[in-house]
Structure formats: structure tokens, C-alpha cells
Amino acid sequence: QAQLEESGGRLVQAGDSLTLTCTGSRRTFTYAMGWFRQAPGKEREFVAAISVVLGDTYYSDSVKGRFTVSRDNAKSTLYLRMNNLKTEDTAVYYCARNRGPAATMSEEDFVAWGQGTQVTVSS
Numbered sequence: 001q002a003q004l005e006e007s008g009g010r011l012v013q014a015g016d017s018l019t020l021t022c023t024g025s026r027r028t029f030t031y032a033m034g035w036f037r038q039a040p041g042k043e044r045e046f047v048a049a050i051s052v053v054l055g056d057t058y059y060s061d062s063v064k065g066r067f068t069v070s071r072d073n074a075k076s077t078l079y080l081r082m083n084n085l086k087t088e089d090t091a092v093y094y095c096a097r098n099r100g101p102a103a104t105m106s107e108e109d110f111v112a113w114g115q116g117t118q119v120t121v122s123s
Contacts, residue, residue, distance in 0.1 A: 003024060003025065003028075003112075004022055004023070004024045004028065004095050004096070004097065004112060004113065004114035005022065005023050005024070005114055005115070006020060006021070006022045006093060006094065006095050006114045006115065006116060006117040007020070007021050007022075007023075007117055008020040008021050008117060009092075009093060009117030009118045009119045009120075010118075010119070010120070011120045011122065012085055012119070012120070012121055012122070013085075013121070013122050013123075014085060014086055014087055014121055014122065014123050015084060015085065016085050016121075017081070017082060017083045017084070017085065018081075018082045018085060018119065019079055019080065019081045019082070020035070020079065020080040020082070020093055020095075020117060020119070021077060021078070021079055022035075022077065022078040022079075022080075022095030022114060023075075023076060023077050023078075024076055024078075024095075024097070025076060026076050028076065028097050028112065029052075029071065029073045029076045029077075029078075030052060030073075030101075031052060031097050031098050031099070031100065031101060032049060032050065032051045032052055032097075032098035032100060032101055032102055032103045032104065033049065033050055033069075033071060033078045033095060033096065033097055033098060034046070034047070034048060034049035034050070034069075034095070034096050034098060034103070034104075034105075034110055035047040035048045035049070035069060035078075035080045035093060035094070035095055035096075036093070036094045036095075036096060036107065036110075037089075037091035037092065037093045037094065037119075038091055038092050038094070038116075039088075039090060039091040040090075040091075042091075044094070044107065045060065046060050046105045046106075046107065047059070047060055047063055047067065047069075047080070047093070048060070048063065048067055048068075048069035048080060049069065049098070049103040049104060049105055050069045050070065050071055050078070050103055051101060051102050051103040052073070052101040052102075053101070055070075055071070056102070056103050057069055057103060058103050058104075058105050060105075062088075063082075063089075066082065066083050066084045066085075067080060067081065067082050067083070068080070068081040068083075069081075078095050080093065080095075082119075085119075085121045086121060087121050087122070087123050088121075089119060089121050090119060090120050090121045091118075091119060092116040092117065092118050092119075093116060093117050093118075093119055094113055094114055094115075094116045095113075095114045096110035096111075096112060096113045096114070097110060097111060097112040097113075098110055098111070099111045
């Protein structure tokens, strides 16, 4: 069972930047990884994904151009750099491991999840 742990979430102001970090086992980082988020009263939604080796990335339309997903396989660490944060980015952010090496956006492709880290963006 993959164990993923997110960190870096906190209260920030609109327009600020923040980087989330997700760590896991070395084996976990032989798969594609992704970030999802869940806002209060809403369903969990896809944010970003990255493949294992080539670093192919995908983003939701709502974060494209503002968020950057990256990974350091040697450190078994996944990152989400978030720039120009908006109040609508407020959510619990989860990192997740994909079932395979290729980046995908479907939640059903992700088989292991962290506990989440809270990001709150104030106006």
C-alpha cells in the first residue's frame, strides 16, 4: 500500500504563490502521479498530472498557466507550484499515484491517495 504524505498547505492571500510537496516510497514514484483537490461542498476534481520519465504533464483548465507540477524521482517527491492563487483555489489538495507510468486525468486511474493538505486563499 503506497503511503503518500502532502505538506505545504496554509492560509495565503489572493495573488500569492505556494508550493505543495508530496513524499512517498521509492516504489510509488515509479508510477505517474497527480494532484487533485476538493473544495467544501464540492466533489474532488483533477488538478494536474505528470508521467514517470518524460515528464509529460496535464492540467485542468482552471489552473493551466498558474500551476506547475513537477517531480524528483530520486527524492521520491512530487511538487505543485501554485502561482497567482485565487479564492476559488481554496480546497484540500491530495496527491495520488496512478496505476501506470503514463499521466492521465481520470480519478479512476489513481489507486493510492494521501490524506490531503488544506490550502485557503483569502481575498
